Amino acid sequence: MPHMPASHPIAAQPFAYRLPPGRTALVIIDMQRDFIEAGGFGAALGNDVSLLQSAIAPTQALLQAWRARGWPVVHTRESHAHDLHDCPPAKRDRGSPTLRIGDPGPMGRLLVRGEPGNAIIPALAPIAGEVVIDKPGKGAFYGTALHEALQVRGVTHLVLAGVTTEVCVQTTMREANDRGYDCLLVDEATQSYFPEFKAATLAMITAQGGIVGWVAPLAAVLQALPPAP
Numbered sequence: 593m594p595h596m597p598a599s600h601p602i603a604a605q606p607f608a609y610r611l612p613p614g615r616t617a618l619v620i621i622d623m624q625r626d627f628i629e630a631g632g633f634g635a636a637l638g639n640d641v642s643l644l645q646s647a648i649a650p651t652q653a654l655l656q657a658w659r660a661r662g663w664p665v666v667h668t669r670e671s672h673a674h675d676l677h678d679c680p681p682a683k684r685d686r687g688s689p690t691l692r693i694g695d696p697g698p699m700g701r702l703l704v705r706g707e708p709g710n711a712i713i714p715a716l717a718p719i720a721g722e723v724v725i726d727k728p729g730k731g732a733f734y735g736t737a738l739h740e741a742l743q744v745r746g747v748t749h750l751v752l753a754g755v756t757t758e759v760c761v762q763t764t765m766r767e768a769n770d771r772g773y774d775c776l777l778v779d780e781a782t783q784s785y786f787p788e789f790k791a792a793t794l795a796m797i798t799a800q801g802g803i804v805g806w807v808a809p810l811a812a813v814l815q816a817l818p819p820a821p
């Protein structure tokens with residue numbers, strides 16, 4: 593690992609977060625057309641997808657900061673195989689959506705790998721060298737090689753962004769916490785279809801001395817980073 597200048601402590605809740613440069617991955621959860629655009633899975637569940645828009649620009653700012661420093665970036669996509677063998681009936685059959693996982697919609701089959709709607713939105717599209725994890729569950733560690741991908745890169749800390757806060761972001765953060773990663777969620781870079789659930793999630797994460805991890809505003813993260821080379 594090349595020498596990296598130390599970062600300043602990030603002013604976070606419930607206390608300052610120390611980010612080891614080069615060992616901290618940016619993990620962007622499920623910023624997919626299926627959740628953010630009309631006609632996708634999120635809309636089929638009856639949600640107002642416009643509520644997620646505000647997370648895009650802050651996530652772009654984090655992505656630019658990580659790319660400028662050559663630090664590890666991970667993108668995840670909630671997605672299933674064409675034959676849905678990795679989609680349990682309990683997931684597909686739940687509730688009364690207008691369309692179910694695997695059904696054809698205006699952006700192709702919902703939550704199916706390779707379909708147009710399953711892609712990450714163009715504003716945050718992965719570039720060569722970044723890790724892309726297709727995940728069949730809500731947590732990004734379940735049924736994936738994410739832990740191994742982080743281990744080979746020497747990653748010990750995760751900065752998280754993405755959607756939705758209380759579902760895939762929180763589940764991933766809890767999975768990561770149990771695997772020993774120090775995790776920080778960036779407030780403006782995550783969103784929920786339910787603002788009250790986002791607020792509750794941030795409170796849950798930081799309660800009890802940071803039982804799941806840390807939360808910080810975008811500005812506090814960006815201003816604490818060492819200068820880009």
Ligand code: C5J
Pocket residue numbers: 621622627670730755756757759760761
């Ligand atoms: C959901 C996600 N909400 N990415 N997925 O079903 O949070």
